[in-house]
Structures are given as structure tokens and as C-alpha cells.
Amino acid sequence: EVQVVESGGGLVKPGGSLRLSCAVSGFIFNSAWINWVRQAPGKGLEWVGRIKSRNDDGTTDYAAPVKGRFTISRDDSTGTVYLQMNALITEDTAVYYCTTEPAYDQNWFDPWGQGTPVTVSS
């Protein structure tokens, strides 16, 4: 069974930084694309960004609101993906979900983690 577990959320002041982790187990991590999705209070799901597998060039893409502030990286040796969030603003307050895209030609998100909450407030 594939498991996705996020960690690292918490309270941070505006302008601060936070790093979220996503541990994935139970399947071929090396071929998977890993995505981050967030849900702000009272809002819908918003795609944050994605890192491709190393075999598919390992590049990243980001949504416009976070581009230049957030960075996704992966460690295939441990099955972990990171979301480094810098220059945080109050609008970044949300539950952050990690989710897998099984392969380059399987462009859907399954499974998802339970999410980790991030609050940006002074």
C-alpha cells in the first residue's frame, strides 16, 4: 500500500521560512512525479507545484503565486520530497497536501497525504 505522510507545518511570521517534508513509501518512488496542493481556510484546492522524476529530467513547475518563493526538491534515496517556503505571506496560510502522480503518462493525483497545516501570522 502506498503511503504519503507530510510533516513540518506550523506557525510562522510573515517574511519567515518553513520547510515541509513528504515521505512516500510502498511504490516505485523514483518514477513518480510529486505534487504539492494547498487549501486555504474556506477556499478550494490550489495546485502549488510539482517535481518530476529524475528519469523525466527532475524539473520543477510552480503556480504563479508561489513562483520565486517556494522550491521543491527530492531525495530519491529516502523517498522524501521537500517544499521549502520562503518570504511567506498571510495568503500562504493553508493545509498543504503532498500527492503522487504515478508516472509521466499517468497524470492524476493518487494517493494523497492527510495534509500539514501552515499558519502565517504575526
Next chain:
Amino acid sequence: DIQMTQSPSSLSASVGDRVTITCRASRNIARYLNWYQHKPGKAPNLLIYAASNLQSGVPSRFSGSGSGTDFTLTISSLRPEDFATYYCQQTYSVSMYTFGQGTKLEIK
């Protein structure tokens, strides 16, 4: 960017009803369209992928159809556990995925 518009934004229905949610893309996305169910405090759950493929373990009362710009999610006979928020998602634009704004399905 490809915009995804769902309708309605909210919907009241009764157990046993047939329900249809629509999703429109701002341009042609072929069949790169997925549907998710999301309940408060839970992880979102994949229902339908590639427009019409039922994810393993998802009840057969859920179905999806469409291609190009217009898509539908149908629940043939609502059960109590189906009351949730539903999202469509396009993955045609690999560099920028987008979700619809969501449809909240409530008990009448």
C-alpha cells in the same frame, strides 16, 4: 493558463437522487481531466481519471464523461457518504495544473 469552471458551485440533493456536476475548460484539454472528492479534515480522493476511468475501489455509481472542453461527473444514486465537495482538475498543461473552484454537495 487554463481556467476550469465548475457548475453549480453548490447543490442540495437527497439520498437516492441522480446528480450531475459539470466542468468546463477555457480551452481544449482532450481527456486530461480528473475528478476528486474531498471531505473536511480528510485527504482528497481520486474518483475518475482521464475523463471517464473509474479509479480502483470507487463505487460504480460514480461516472465521468466528456472531452475537449466540456466534462461531467454523475452520481447515479446518492448515498449519505457522498455528501462532500467535488473538484475537477486539468493536467493537459503539464507546467501548470489547475482545479475547478469546487462543487459543494449538501443534503436537502
